Amino acid sequence: MAYRYITQVVLVGTRVLGRAFAEAYKQASASSQYARAQAKAGNGSVSGRTSINTGMTLDEACKILNVKPPQNGQANMEEVMERFKRLFDNNDPKKGGSFYLQSKILRARERIEAEVKPAMEKAAQEAEVKEGWNPKLYKDR
Incomplete structure (x- = not known):
């Protein structure tokens, strides 16, 4: 019975960490795209x-x-x-x-x-x- 609880904890933990990494990647990607857009934007000066x-x-x-x-x-x-x-x-x-x-x-x-x-x-x-x-x-x- 204990193996079931351990397996569930591992699966839930993996799922939570996976979602956190995916969200962090999305934010980093959006941030770099914003920085590139700001670098290109402007009136030439x-x-x-x-x-x-x-x-x-x-x-x-x-x-x-x-x-x-x-x-x-x-x-x-x-x-x-x-x-x-x-x-x-x-x-x-x-x-x-x-x-x-x-x-x-x-x-x-x-x-x-x-x-x-x-x-x-x-x-x-x-x-x-x-x-x-x-x-x-x-x-x-």
Whole structure:
């Protein structure tokens, strides 16, 4: 008689866990579809949206590094790097700083670079087209 109760407990438990996993999968799938739809939505500008990689908006990144937001994909990357290096070094945990703040500063720099990178690549491509293909030749000694 005990085997019947044990079998029923196992079957009911399996059924409950199966339904829970199925529901969790449905929610995860819906969440990822929503995130993809939000990433594709918008009016072509990515400045107000959160980057999927860094989890930070462009405005937040600019406020952290205290720089102006990129205009038309153009930003003063020298100023960004200068501010990044100064803030990153000042928040070194060995000097009594915060690892959390260091990581926020790093993510802010990465977010701004992600915003500016396509425009920089396009400008480099156009410059190469203007100059023509100039391969680097290495001679053996």
